[in-house]
Amino acid sequence: MKNLVAVVSLVMMALPGGCKSVGTAEDFTWSVDLPKAVDRGAEFTLVVKTTNSAGAAVNGVPYRYQILWPQGSANPLRHKGASGEPEKIKARMVAGPATIVFTCVNREGLDVKVVESMVEVK
Numbered sequence: 001m002k003n004l005v006a007v008v009s010l011v012m013m014a015l016p017g018g019c020k021s022v023g024t025a026e027d028f029t030w031s032v033d034l035p036k037a038v039d040r041g042a043e044f045t046l047v048v049k050t051t052n053s054a055g056a057a058v059n060g061v062p063y064r065y066q067i068l069w070p071q072g073s074a075n076p077l078r079h080k081g082a083s084g085e086p087e088k089i090k091a092r093m094v095a096g097p098a099t100i101v102f103t104c105v106n107r108e109g110l111d112v113k114v115v116e117s118m119v120e121v122k
Contacts, residue, residue: 022061025104028052028083030115032102037120038091048102048115050083059084063104064111070096070121091121 034046050061061083066076069092081087092098098119103111 022058023052025106025112025114028058028061028104028114030102030104032100032115032117034100034117034119037122039122040091040093040095043088043090044119045086045088046100046117047086048081048083057084061104063102063114065100065102068099068101070094070098072098091119095121097121 028050029052031049032046033049035044038044048063048065050058052058059082063081063083064078065081065087066078067089068076071094072092079087098121100117100119101113102115102117104114106112
């Protein structure tokens with residue numbers, strides 16, 4: 001019995017963020033709500049939404065995202081989030097289009113793109 005508890009603990013620690021998985025990328029339809037344009041240096045909020053095959057909203061699905069800012073790094077930082085939870089972001093000071101790419105783990109355990117969106121920094 002002690003060995004079983006140790007195995008369960010190790011499996012839970014291996015999951016992203018140490019939390020219970022609620023599904024994979026293929027289990028949901030993905031969308032994102034964010035403004036079309038923001039002022040340079042302004043804070044804005046985005047919300048990733050996930051729905052199941054029945055069309056019901058499912059919150060708490062973990063994802064990662066990268067923001068490709070105008071004149072930014074070729075290797076942007078990856079941030080973590082969960083569907084249904086607002087993410088506050090501060091726009092960079094360079095005007096131009098910024099692309100936000102959202103990924104989630106698929107059934108094979110690979111990170112795959114689930115949705116992509118753009119915001120114009122003015």
